[in-house]
Structure formats: structure tokens, C-alpha cells
Amino acid sequence: MALVTFDKERCKGCELCTTVCPKKIVIMNEEEINKKGFYTAGVKEMSLCIGCGFCAMICPDCVIEVEK
Amino acid sequence: MSKKVLMKGNEVIAEAAIRAGCRYYFGYPITPQTEIAHYMAKRMPESGGVFLQAESEIAAINMVYGAASTGARVMTSSSSPGISLKQEGFSYLAGAELPCVVVNIVRCGPGLGGILPAQSDYFQTVKGGGHGDYKMVAFAPESVQELYELTVEAFNVADRYRITVMVQGDGILGQMMEAVEFQDQEKIELPEKPWATTGTEMKRPHNVITSIYIDPEVLEQHNLKLQAKYRLIEDCEVKVEEFNCEGAELILVAYGSVARIAKSVIKLAEKEGIKVGLIRPITLWPYPSKVFDKYVDQVHSFLTVELSAGQMVEDVRLAVNGRKPVHFYGRMGGMVPTNQEIIAKIKEILGGVAK
Amino acid sequence: MKKVFQKPHALVDIPQHYCPGCTHGIVHRLIAEVIDELGIEGSTIGVSPVGCTYNNYEYFNCDMVQAAHGRAPAVATGVKRVFPDKTVFTYQGDGDLAAIGTAEIVHVAARGEKITTIFVNNAIYGMTSGQMAPTTLLGQVTTTSPFGRNVAQHGNPIKVCELLATLDGAVYVERVAVNNIKNIISTKKAIKKAFQVQLAGLGFSIVEVLSTCPTNWGLDAIASLKWLEENMMPKYQLGNYKGKDLEV
Numbered sequence: 001m002a003l004v005t006f007d008k009e010r011c012k013g014c015e016l017c018t019t020v021c022p023k024k025i026v027i028m029n030e031e032e033i034n035k036k037g038f039y040t041a042g043v044k045e046m047s048l049c050i051g052c053g054f055c056a057m058i059c060p061d062c063v064i065e066v067e068k
Numbered sequence: 069m070s071k072k073v074l075m076k077g078n079e080v081i082a083e084a085a086i087r088a089g090c091r092y093y094f095g096y097p098i099t100p101q102t103e104i105a106h107y108m109a110k111r112m113p114e115s116g117g118v119f120l121q122a123e124s125e126i127a128a129i130n131m132v133y134g135a136a137s138t139g140a141r142v143m144t145s146s147s148s149p150g151i152s153l154k155q156e157g158f159s160y161l162a163g164a165e166l167p168c169v170v171v172n173i174v175r176c177g178p179g180l181g182g183i184l185p186a187q188s189d190y191f192q193t194v195k196g197g198g199h200g201d202y203k204m205v206a207f208a209p210e211s212v213q214e215l216y217e218l219t220v221e222a223f224n225v226a227d228r229y230r231i232t233v234m235v236q237g238d239g240i241l242g243q244m245m246e247a248v249e250f251q252d253q254e255k256i257e258l259p260e261k262p263w264a265t266t267g268t269e270m271k272r273p274h275n276v277i278t279s280i281y282i283d284p285e286v287l288e289q290h291n292l293k294l295q296a297k298y299r300l301i302e303d304c305e306v307k308v309e310e311f312n313c314e315g316a317e318l319i320l321v322a323y324g325s326v327a328r329i330a331k332s333v334i335k336l337a338e339k340e341g342i343k344v345g346l347i348r349p350i351t352l353w354p355y356p357s358k359v360f361d362k363y364v365d366q367v368h369s370f371l372t373v374e375l376s377a378g379q380m381v382e383d384v385r386l387a388v389n390g391r392k393p394v395h396f397y398g399r400m401g402g403m404v405p406t407n408q409e410i411i412a413k414i415k416e417i418l419g420g421v422a423k
Numbered sequence: 424m425k426k427v428f429q430k431p432h433a434l435v436d437i438p439q440h441y442c443p444g445c446t447h448g449i450v451h452r453l454i455a456e457v458i459d460e461l462g463i464e465g466s467t468i469g470v471s472p473v474g475c476t477y478n479n480y481e482y483f484n485c486d487m488v489q490a491a492h493g494r495a496p497a498v499a500t501g502v503k504r505v506f507p508d509k510t511v512f513t514y515q516g517d518g519d520l521a522a523i524g525t526a527e528i529v530h531v532a533a534r535g536e537k538i539t540t541i542f543v544n545n546a547i548y549g550m551t552s553g554q555m556a557p558t559t560l561l562g563q564v565t566t567t568s569p570f571g572r573n574v575a576q577h578g579n580p581i582k583v584c585e586l587l588a589t590l591d592g593a594v595y596v597e598r599v600a601v602n603n604i605k606n607i608i609s610t611k612k613a614i615k616k617a618f619q620v621q622l623a624g625l626g627f628s629i630v631e632v633l634s635t636c637p638t639n640w641g642l643d644a645i646a647s648l649k650w651l652e653e654n655m656m657p658k659y660q661l662g663n664y665k666g667k668d669l670e671v
Binding site (some may be wrong): 092094118120122123124126127128130131132133134135136137138140142156157160164265266267268269270271274275276277278279280282 | 464465466467468470471477478480481483484485486487488489490491494497498499500501502503504505506509526527529530
């Protein structure tokens, strides 16, 4: 069981996290923007998350926390 | 208790710094002050301090900046072309409010110039060779004894105000040997430095040493704070000698080695019945402007004598403010004026032989 | 469940001003993680450069000193000579280290000054909006090489690790990149080793981190990582240049 949380207001929409997820569950939410005007990253299919932490490792802005 | 020894000016500066608690010296060789580095190379390790010959004067002033950030007493020394290199560093030190002592044994310029004495770095030191609105306190000793006393005091003033203090000598003072009386115990005023970057030990928020403030409102406030500090220093730290000024017809204005010549000119002039005095600024900044008010009504005129094309004379003119004539006599290139030249100039100004 | 990834304590919990996808953020975090793991935040003093990261003193929780352009190694020397038992690091870009600061970095390495330099090489000047750097590649278009860098006019790029490895005082010299997870993990290992080299008092340590500048390269963050792999990595070979077998 694993959980990733995204601090949406810190996300700059760079999309780097979407390229490293082995389960390909990190996606950009293009239905809303944060206060800075960025589309933010997130995970919808949390049950598939293996808690590898790769998304958090490549994020330049410490947007992501990972629990396992 | 004290001890009297015969010592060379440059070495006295180094010894004074160590006695004032300076334990870090970063420098680079340049004539005519390299003896300071030589002396420090031996004496610093003996005193448990650090001597490091830097790769350049630029590196040296930045090492001073780093050491000063930690709260340590630190100095560097150089001569005119090397001081030019340090100007960016001075601006940073001022903006970051770091205390330190810098010694300039002035030689002639411009450019590579010559190795003989000059006083042509007055503008650079007092009017700011570095960028921005800043000042450094500048001491101008006239003897080896003053090189010692003012270097010790420089560290106290630097710490008192978190400011750079420049000890501005010249090649004559640096190279001359005179008797100097050392105190057994120096008067050292070491304030607490809660701002210093010493490592948080996880016991306090981090300290940051910086001179950049991007927000204009913040930077203006920072500059106003610096200006307030400079006004305070102007009120409290002026040092000046008034020599034979009471009743003088003409007052010489000179500092450093030239002031010594001026004093012998005054004795000679006395013999010829001309009463001459001397205002000797000991702080080039803050400038002793107010002292001119005491004598401006009494004198015929002032004569500023410098080893330059005329730099301090501008501050004399500002202080006198048009109330009386301010004349200038200068020599350059390492040439030093003789008594006779100066007396001749005085006579020319006063118009013939006095009664 | 327990947290397996969170912000390191040594990194201040505030938003960072860097461009979206700029890899400075990754490198800052790795340094902070290493500081946390080694337990040295309270005895570390960092030196900030001039460049995009001029104000990274806002982002590290340890004491920080901001330095004039290129002079961080000299400033760090001043700090370390006062506090030989504390950990002192500089963080510098390619203009700061390889242009104006060449004398200072060569001499801290030559002196074997016991400090650590993290050198972020993105082959361009970021802060001042995209001029040629000493590490800009031949043919690369920048605002001061608008027709592409060419040898006749601009000379060749500088390979900093190779240069510094010739100096005896530089005991640990490693080039890494942050273009993918494997390399990010290697970067953290290298940064940790560099700090451990300092803690063991062995000499000067430097980690050159190949990084991106999406804004001035005119690419998005993902394309920038690809550009780094395809263009920078062939020229600036990753690997250890000194001190591979150092015992720390």
C-alpha cells in the first residue's frame, strides 16, 4: 500500500514527474490551475502506486510526499 | 606598562593587528607593503592564527569577507593597484556590514605608476572606489607610533560599527624605522556578534550574510540604515590634530608623511616671523570639517599640501565653503616636497616677506 | 504507513523561485538530504554564488554567506580557515565557477582547501538570460553566440572536472547528471561522498552536476533532459575523475 500527496500550490507544471513513474499513474490535471496558473501533477489511480518515490525524486520543488 | 622598540612601519602594523586580537591575515605581495605579509607569515602561526597568501588581491579581500562573516578579527593589506582590485570587495563588505581592517600603503599611480610614496588614493578611499552609497572609516597615521595605535584602534572601530576601517599609510611610513612604544595590554573592545555565521548548532534560526535586497523598499531601508550609521560615525569618530593654529596667519592642511614635513615648515616659518599652523586630519573619513570653522575668520588662507594632484583639497574647500581662499601645493610621481618649496609657496600666497 | 519521502529539514520549506523544471531544485534538495543524513546542519556554512541561485541562502537552513561573482571559493576559504572543524560548501554555476571565478576555483583545489563545491553546469548563463558560458557547446546558440558557438571566434568549452583533477589538492572530483532517476541517485551518492571527504579532512572535493536550463535553451523541461543526454553527456563524460577509492 502506498500513498503520494501533491502540494498543488507548489507545483509548477513542469511534468518531469510524469516521465519517471514505473506504473505510469502520474498525470497532469488539466481541468484546473493552481494560484500561480500552472496545471498541476497528481495521481488518480492511487491503488496502483508502489511507493517507489521516483516522482518525488525528480520533482525540483518538493511537491510530492510518499508514504508506504 | 609598556615596551619601546625600534621597528619598521610595515612590521609595526602587523604586530599591532596581532596585539589587537587579529588572528587571520590574507594578503598578496605588492611593493611597498610586502613586509606586512612577511611578518604575518611568521607571527600569525606563532600566535595561533592563520596566515594565507592568496592568489590575488581580489581573492584576499574575499577571504577577508568570509572570515569576517564568522565574526573573527581579520585583515588584509596592499598598495594602490591592489587596493583598486579590492573595490568590489569593499562595496560587498559595506553592504553586508562586515567589520574588518584593510591597510593601504599608498604608492603612486595611475596604473602601475611607481613604487614611491603618494597620497593619490584619497578619492578612492573616501569617496568610494567601490560602487554604491557606502563609506569606510579611514585613518591616516603620521608616525610609526600612530601606525601602531591606529591599527589597534581600527579593529575596535570596525567591530563597534560593523564597518571596514582603512589604515592609509604611504611608502615613507611603511618603510621608515622609528621608536614605538607597545602597551603590555591593548584596549580591546570585542562586542557580541549574534549575526555571525558560526553554524546554527541547531539552536537558532540560520544567519545569512548578504548585501542583496531585490525589493526596492527593503533596499532603501537598508541603505537608510547604513547612512544613519555613517552619520553616527561622523558625530563620534573624527580625529584631528590642530598644531600651532591659534593666531596663525596661514594654516596648512596635510596628513601622513606630509604633515611631518608641514610641522618642520612651521618651525622654519616661525624663524622668519610667519605664523603658520597645521590642521592634520587623522581620520580622512569622517573628515574633520568642523575644525575649520574655528580658524576661518582668523586666517588669511589655507594651503593644502598633498602628494597628489589635489584630492583632499576638495574636502578642504567644502569645509571652508568659500569663506577664505584654499590654495594647493602638490608633488607627484614619488617626488616629496621640501621645506623650502612649501615656505616659498606660503610666501607667495601671503605676498612677500612677513613682518 | 510511514513517510518514505519528505522534504529534508535542511531545506527551508518555502517555494523556490526557479523556472518550472529547472534542475537546481533537485540539486538543492539532494544537498539538503545529505546534510540531514550526515547530521551536520548545525555545523555547516554554505556560500551562495551570483547567478540564478544568488539567493539560495534563503533555501538552506544552515548559516549562509552570499559571495561576489566567482569569489565563493575564496569566501569559503575565509570561513573554513576560521572554522576548520565545520563543513563549508559552495554552490556555483558555470559563469561563477568557470568564467569569472576560474582563479578562485583553481586555487582552492590547488591548496587542497577542505571545502566542497557543487558545480551546476547547464552550458549557459541563466540569470542574465541566456549568454554563452565557458561550458557552452560548439554550435550551441545563445544570446551572445547567436550564430552558434564556433572555435575561431569563441574557442572551445572548458571541461572543469578534467582541469581540476590535475591538481593534487583536489582529492575527489566527480561528474554526474540529474537527467533521470538512476543519475539523480548517483548524484546524491557523489554529493554525500564529497561531504564525507571534507569531514574526513582529506582535501578539496567537487561534484559537477550536468543540469538543464529550459527557459534559455528554449525547451520544455522534459525536452531539456533529453537535450542534456544527447548533447552535454557525450561532451562532458560522467564519472569519477579523482578519488574513486577514497576511504571516507
